Amino acid sequence: MRPETEGQLAEIVARLSEPVRILGGGTRGVFTSGAELSVTGLNGIELYEPGALTLVTKAGTPVAEVEAALAAEGQRLAFEPMDHRGLLGTSGAPTIGGVVAANVSGPRRVHAGACRDFLLGVRYVDGLGQVIKNGGRVMKNVTGYDLVKLMAGSWGTLGVLTEVSLKVLPMAEAEETLCVAVDGVAQAVAAMSAALGSPFEVSGAAFDPAAGQMLLRVEGFAGSVAYRVEQLRGVVGGFGDVSMAGDSATLWRDVRDVAAFQGAPGDVWRISVKPSDAPDLADRLAADGLLFDWGGGLIWARVSEGTDLRAKLGDVAGHMTLVRGKGQAKLQPEPAPVAVITEQLRRRFDPRGFLNPGLMG
Amino acid sequence: MEMPTPNAAVLARKAKLVERLQRVLPTDAVIHDEAETLAYECDALTAYKCPPMLAVLPTTTQEVSDVLRICHEEGVPVVPRGSGTSLAGGALPTADCVILGVARMNDVLETDYANRVIRVQSGRTNLSVTGAVEEEDFFYAPDPSSQLACAIAGNVAMNSGGAHCLKYGVTTNNLLGLTMVMMDGTVIEIGGAHLDAGGLDLLGVICGSEGQLGVVTEATLRILRKPEGARPVLIAFDDNEVAGQCVSDIIKSGILPVAIEFMDTLCIKACENFAKAGYPDCNALLIVEVEGSEAEIDYQLSKIVEIAKRHNPVELRESQSEEESAKIWLGRKSAFGAMGQMNDYMCLDGTIPVSSLPMVLRRIGELSAQYGLAVGNVFHAGDGNMHPLILFDANKPGDLELCEEFGAEILKLCVDAGGCLTGEHGVGVEKRDLMLHQYTAADLEAQMAVKDVFDPAWLMNPAKVFPLSVTEARRDARIAAE
Ligand SMILES: Cc1cc2nc3c(=O)[nH]c(=O)nc-3n(C[C@H](O)[C@H](O)[C@H](O)COP(=O)(O)OP(=O)(O)OC[C@H]3O[C@@H](n4cnc5c(N)ncnc54)[C@H](O)[C@@H]3O)c2cc1C
Numbered sequence: 067m068r069p070e071t072e073g074q075l076a077e078i079v080a081r082l083s084e085p086v087r088i089l090g091g092g093t094r095g096v097f098t099s100g101a102e103l104s105v106t107g108l109n110g111i112e113l114y115e116p117g118a119l120t121l122v123t124k125a126g127t128p129v130a131e132v133e134a135a136l137a138a139e140g141q142r143l144a145f146e147p148m149d150h151r152g153l154l155g156t157s158g159a160p161t162i163g164g165v166v167a168a169n170v171s172g173p174r175r176v177h178a179g180a181c182r183d184f185l186l187g188v189r190y191v192d193g194l195g196q197v198i199k200n201g202g203r204v205m206k207n208v209t210g211y212d213l214v215k216l217m218a219g220s221w222g223t224l225g226v227l228t229e230v231s232l233k234v235l236p237m238a239e240a241e242e243t244l245c246v247a248v249d250g251v252a253q254a255v256a257a258m259s260a261a262l263g264s265p266f267e268v269s270g271a272a273f274d275p276a277a278g279q280m281l282l283r284v285e286g287f288a289g290s291v292a293y294r295v296e297q298l299r300g301v302v303g304g305f306g307d308v309s310m311a312g313d314s315a316t317l318w319r320d321v322r323d324v325a326a327f328q329g330a331p332g333d334v335w336r337i338s339v340k341p342s343d344a345p346d347l348a349d350r351l352a353a354d355g356l357l358f359d360w361g362g363g364l365i366w367a368r369v370s371e372g373t374d375l376r377a378k379l380g381d382v383a384g385h386m387t388l389v390r391g392k393g394q395a396k397l398q399p400e401p402a403p404v405a406v407i408t409e410q411l412r413r414r415f416d417p418r419g420f421l422n423p424g425l426m427g
Numbered sequence: 428m429e430m431p432t433p434n435a436a437v438l439a440r441k442a443k444l445v446e447r448l449q450r451v452l453p454t455d456a457v458i459h460d461e462a463e464t465l466a467y468e469c470d471a472l473t474a475y476k477c478p479p480m481l482a483v484l485p486t487t488t489q490e491v492s493d494v495l496r497i498c499h500e501e502g503v504p505v506v507p508r509g510s511g512t513s514l515a516g517g518a519l520p521t522a523d524c525v526i527l528g529v530a531r532m533n534d535v536l537e538t539d540y541a542n543r544v545i546r547v548q549s550g551r552t553n554l555s556v557t558g559a560v561e562e563e564d565f566f567y568a569p570d571p572s573s574q575l576a577c578a579i580a581g582n583v584a585m586n587s588g589g590a591h592c593l594k595y596g597v598t599t600n601n602l603l604g605l606t607m608v609m610m611d612g613t614v615i616e617i618g619g620a621h622l623d624a625g626g627l628d629l630l631g632v633i634c635g636s637e638g639q640l641g642v643v644t645e646a647t648l649r650i651l652r653k654p655e656g657a658r659p660v661l662i663a664f665d666d667n668e669v670a671g672q673c674v675s676d677i678i679k680s681g682i683l684p685v686a687i688e689f690m691d692t693l694c695i696k697a698c699e700n701f702a703k704a705g706y707p708d709c710n711a712l713l714i715v716e717v718e719g720s721e722a723e724i725d726y727q728l729s730k731i732v733e734i735a736k737r738h739n740p741v742e743l744r745e746s747q748s749e750e751e752s753a754k755i756w757l758g759r760k761s762a763f764g765a766m767g768q769m770n771d772y773m774c775l776d777g778t779i780p781v782s783s784l785p786m787v788l789r790r791i792g793e794l795s796a797q798y799g800l801a802v803g804n805v806f807h808a809g810d811g812n813m814h815p816l817i818l819f820d821a822n823k824p825g826d827l828e829l830c831e832e833f834g835a836e837i838l839k840l841c842v843d844a845g846g847c848l849t850g851e852h853g854v855g856v857e858k859r860d861l862m863l864h865q866y867t868a869a870d871l872e873a874q875m876a877v878k879d880v881f882d883p884a885w886l887m888n889p890a891k892v893f894p895l896s897v898t899e900a901r902r903d904a905r906i907a908a909e
Contacts, residue, residue: 117674117675117678117782118780118781118782118811119678140681176622179596180622182628183596192873196869196873200870202846202865203780204778204845204846204850205593205809205810205812206588206592206807207778207849208586208849208850208854209847209854209858209865210854210862210893211632211874211877211892212632213632213873213877214631215599216628216629216877219627220627224627236678236680236682236683237681239681256541259542259543263541263543265653265654265655287681289722289723289726290722293720293723340619340620341542342539342541360622363542363622383619383621384619385625385626387625400626401615403609403615404626407615407880407881408626408629411627411876411880414876414879414880415873426627
């Protein structure tokens with residue numbers, strides 16, 4: 067099924083008699099069963115006002131098309147959505163609706179915010195085939211409940227997104243990356259905390275243990291970048307030798323897309339914790355590969371197939387998601403009262419349980 | 428303002444309720460004397476007043492849970508309250524309700540600079556959150572003008588913004604976790620010091636739900652290191668439209684100021700008379716502030732000045748010192764006070780796409796002439812959040828009603844221009860009946876479904892946000908079930 071208008075989509079959903087699997091570009095590893103319902107027919111940018119930093123687009127529009135339109139005006143999606151294709155071995159063209167449904171956010175999240183922070187409005191078709199809108203296209207809006215946030219990261223289980231409005235930001239005139247040779251996770255996290263806690267606006271802080279390199283990205287006007295790089299040398303110089311990376315953009319694309327694990331075997335987990343919990347947890351994971359982003363707040367772990375890492379979280383507050391791998395639940399179980407709320411919300415938005423059933427537990 | 432008829436059966440149970448509440452709270456935390464409950468009769472939307480049946484002031488999450496469990500069992504509506512600075516009547520009581528105030532819950536529970544978070548009880552005031560981390564040069568970014576008084580509880584409930592949200596975002600972008608008690612007394616914890624809460628974004632939907640889903644008792648907030656410095660430039664124009672174009676050009680140029688504030692003729696004059704900030708005589712004033720090191724500030728200001736010059740400003744004043752900066756901000760910060768001195772005023776809060784600014788301002792001018800009520804405009808121009816201040820005379824019969832009618836026209840205009848009814852103050856009772864102008868019945872039904880899940884009995888702040896006619900069936904079902 068591949069409707070070409072919101073109206074057609076609504077009609078299809080209203081008439082469903084069995085579950086569907088909602089697909090944008092199909093690049094983000096959605097494993098549910100059911101007939102395919104493609105959103106790619108809902109395609110095209112509807113409104114772009116560079117002077118207001120806002121873009122409204124149909125959900126099936128390829129991310130590449132959105133990014134090209136923005137680049138032509140010197141702007142970008144500041145939350146830096148990851149491209150999952152390399153890591154998951156998928157093909158196809160990622161759509162903006164998929165980005166929103168999965169709340170996909172990259173290294174800049176630690177500074178600029180997540181996809182949900184840039185999402186201004188949505189239109190979606192709920193599980194009964196009703197078209198609902200929430201939010202709008204202005205940057206400040208507290209009119210009624212914020213279902214916009216609820217839809218971001220709901221993986222299609224609450225409704226099929228048809229249109230999204232996004233806040234966009236100017237591209238940086240310049241970027242530089244400092245590489246610091248550090249000894250181990252604890253040191254890396256301490257150094258990243260020092261940098262992120264400085265006034266020098268670090269827009270990426272990652273650590274690749276295999277290379278023993280901690281990376282700090284600085285973006286902005288050329289003069290400002292040069293100044294902040296110098297200041298940051300002072301902040302992190304005590305943690306190890308500092309050098310400047312040759313190709314900052316490529317480095318961060320690799321961090322964003324977890325290039326280190328591409329082509330390597332095993333399951334991949336994505337773990338969100340507070341940075342200071344990362345070093346001990348990383349030890350306990352006994353993973354085959356690790357990568358740290360968000361100043362240590364995001365851990366990518368590669369383990370042998372079928373390993374359920376979730377028990378290893380123990381008392382640590384946080385969240386684990388299985389990003390690559392099969393045969394087990396993808397998400398951390400929620401505490402009882404929250405799980406009840408989640409389940410009831412899903413039942414209200416999709417009473418028949420037809421939209422991507424089982425995808426979020 | 429129409430409010431639901433107080434439930435006589437609930438009023439009749441007052442004595443029993445007081446007795447039950449006194450068993451779970453310290454004696455002085457249950458306020459039932461009619462002279463004392465008067466203190467809670469309104470919030471900052473003072474046109475509407477109604478003393479509650481009771482007020483309670485718990486100090487712990489457990490006490491909040493006990494209170495809510497009892498109110499739930501007794502079928503008593505609860506209105507949560509922070510500092511009562513809502514401009515939308517969000518904390519306005521009904522005669523049969525219990526006001527649950529969190530003002531006594533103001534402890535800092537944890538400050539964590541390495542992870543850049545602070546955990547506080549929700550009654551803590553916005554400014555005192557920054558106060559708690561200032562010694563380490565950190566701050567909490569959302570800065571509503573009411574920050575000296577308003578509580579994090581109210582900020583979370585209203586998803587409040589501030590002058591600096593163009594760069595730092597509003598409350599929802601700086602909130603990482605919370606503890607909330609639901610109407611039946613169940614305590615839930617969502618999120619924490621980590622960035623991704625996992626599962627559905629409940630944090631996102633609770634923030635901005637105007638005290639209708641539960642009572643927030645604790646919050647984990649993101650704190651940031653203070654910038655090295657900040658300085659504004661003041662730019663004066665003869666024409667609103669040109670000022671609007673200048674804002675758009677600044678944004679397009681790639682500079683992201685922390686604030687872009689806009690004032691029109693009436694506001695400029697009022698502020699000047701009130702605060703003597705030395706503002707030029709002009710029709711549109713912009714205050715644009717940037718941050719960073721001295722050199723970074725100089726560079727950004729020079730770019731802004733270069734853009735502004737292309738629009739032939741009547742005056743350009745780049746602040747060279749702390750003193751000058753303070754003076755530039757002085758007028759803007761006293762805008763509400765200045766207008767208040769001229770007359771009673773009603774403060775609106777609609778947001779519009781920045782590109783429709785000239786059209787909307789022109790139309791407001793026309794409406795102002797039509798209604799015979801003056802309007803001053805002061806607003807956060809970078810994000811299109813307007814604050815038209817309509818002047819009226821509360822002592823003149825019919826003036827308030829006229830003002831409300833005029834206000835409703837302006838808000839509808841904002842929606843029709845592609846914007847919304849409220850950018851940061853919330854719907855409360857004030858904009859409740861305009862919701863169907865922005866949303867369809869089905870859109871509102873989807874929002875109310877969320878409340879059904881958190882508060883099936885519709886006891887938590889039930890007469891707000893949605894038109895009464897739309898919520899009537901739900902509220903009546905509860906009363907019938909008793
Ligand atoms: C002079 C002035 C300037 C202002 N400037 C701004 C501004 O710049 N930006 C801005 O956004 N707002 C502004 N406001 C509006 C107001 O200050 C904010 O809405 C503020 O967040 C309200 O906080 P409060 O603690 O006073 O909440 P209250 O007024 O007590 O309550 C507000 C809402 O929150 C709910 N609530 C309170 N406590 C809880 C709780 N514990 N759990 C759940 N819900 C709860 C209430 O039921 C109510 O719906 C201004 C107000 C004034 C008077």
